[in-house]
Structure formats: structure tokens, C-alpha cells
Amino acid sequence: MTEPEAERAPLDPEMFDPVCPSPLAPFRVGDKWAPMVLRCLQDGPRRFSELKVPLGGVTAKSLTRSLRGLEQAGFVAREEHGGTERRVEYSLTPLGRGLLGALDAACEWTREHWDELIDAQEAGLSGTAGR
Amino acid sequence: MTEPEAERAPLDPEMFDPVCPSPLAPFRVGDKWAPMVLRCLQDGPRRFSELKVPLGGVTAKSLTRSLRGLEQAGFVAREEHGGTERRVEYSLTPLGRGLLGALDAACEWTREHWDELIDAQEAGLSGTAGR
């Protein structure tokens, strides 16, 4: 099992480079932020405000919508720790962990063919410019 | 190489069941019709009007947009056979064939976990109904 937060490394605020071209990847899961949320949860549960850090410009609304979607699909679990302080933690379900694995395979294919993808797209952009 | 159309089996008009729940699959490629278009091209080049058949309700506009997108990304090639009759054929590029293979792997994962996906989603729908 994973250690209780304090023992886990905090999320790297720059784990998603703002100029990263990942929107060009042909595979998509959920909405715009969903794949990154899954990635953020791979080392254990995370709090709402913890997730906002590496996700740069995400607004609370967008992050909430993304989390609700993942929760409804059964990929993410939301747990309210009703202690004296407010504390909500999100974690991967086993199904969500499996999805992340499958997504990794898709990412791997993308990485392997990245140069071809870029070249083909540039050729396509110039070749179909007039239509 | 593939035989010249007349020798290839025509596309099954019902190859995409209208009640097929594939929109529930977590992986998406391109726009709404793109994965089905790729699938239609796996046995060789197809004509525009040939593609419309198994794609049930697709409008010419939507199919055109989808094909242009795939062409621009370098997954599909468009060839105009300027003979006496008008004839346009769409085919997979090597890159597109590779994408279809990777997509197959994602589909396989989805098929393997289909029951879990359905169960989890139903639980999620009832569990988060009030939020």
C-alpha cells in the first residue's frame, strides 16, 4: 500500500510541460485533462488542490468536471475524509489503473512513431492547403 | 497488393450496429467517425460513396471532414483517378495502418474489461446522481 501523503513525493509542478505537443497524439481518453489526471494519480491518492499544481492553467470547474467524469466512469474514486479539517482524496480504482496501463501502451506507440506523425502532418498540411 | 475493387468484398452495410455502445469505449481517435473509417479501409481502398454505406447516418459533410482530418494527419491517402468517370479512392497509409493496429490493441483492452466498464459506469451513475 502507499504511504499516507506526507511520505509520498509531491507532484512535480512542471511534470506537464506547457509546450508539450501531446494534443497531437491520436489517442484521447476522457476530456482534455483526464489523461493528465490519471497520470497524477499513479503514485497514490491526491487531494484536489494537489492536482491543480502540475495542471498549470486548469480552473476548478474544469478539474471538477474531469474528476466527476472519471469517477462516473469508474476510473477514479473520491473519498471524503470527514475529520475536523476538510480533506478530499482522489485515487485510481483498479479499473482506472488498468486504463492507465492501456493508455501507456497507446502513448508508447505514439512515441515510437512521433517523427513519422510530425512529418506526415506537416506534409498533410501543405498538401491539402488549398482544399 | 489488394485486388482492384471488383475482387474485394463490398463493405457490410451492418458492420456497425446502430445500437453498438462503442461510444462508451474510453479510447478515441480523431473525430466521431474516424475509427470507423479506418476500420472500413483495412481491406484496401474504398470510394467515398462506398464508405457512406456502413456508416449509417453519416452526412457527406461529416464524412468529408473526417476524411480531410485523417488525410491531414497522414493516416489516409486520397487519390483521384481522373478517368472518364469520376472516381476518388481513400486508402490507409502505412502510418494509418499502424494506427489501426494500435487502436486494435486499445479495443482489445476495452473488450476484455467490457463488463467491468459497464458495471462501474452504472455504479458511478447511481453513486454520483445527487452531485
Next chain:
DNA sequence: GTGGCTGGTTTCCGATCGGATACCGCCCTA
């Protein structure tokens, strides 16, 4: 010359997506 097939384009329209901004209750600390 009229109609039909092919492979589209154009216009319009409603639905959805995603961001900006403001606001909220609850709890803690100073």
C-alpha cells in the same frame, strides 16, 4: 435535354466544451 450518380460545398442551427470570473460554506488561526 432530362434525370441520375458521384463527390463533394455552403449555410444554418442547436448542443457541447472549456475558460474567466465571482461567489459559497466550512474550518482554522491570528
Next chain:
DNA sequence: TAGGGCGGTATCCGATCGGAAACCAGCCAC
């Protein structure tokens, strides 16, 4: 009593998505 952090909601807005319907040129057969 005021302010700050947490975990959100509510409202508005512009951009994009996707379908319906109309229209089009080129070529064919009747």
C-alpha cells in the same frame, strides 16, 4: 473578528462539433 486555505458552484461567454438541408459541376444513359 478578520483573514486564509480547502473544495467546490453558479453564471456567462466564445469556440468548436456535428447534423439537416440545399445546392453544385461533371459525366452518363435514356
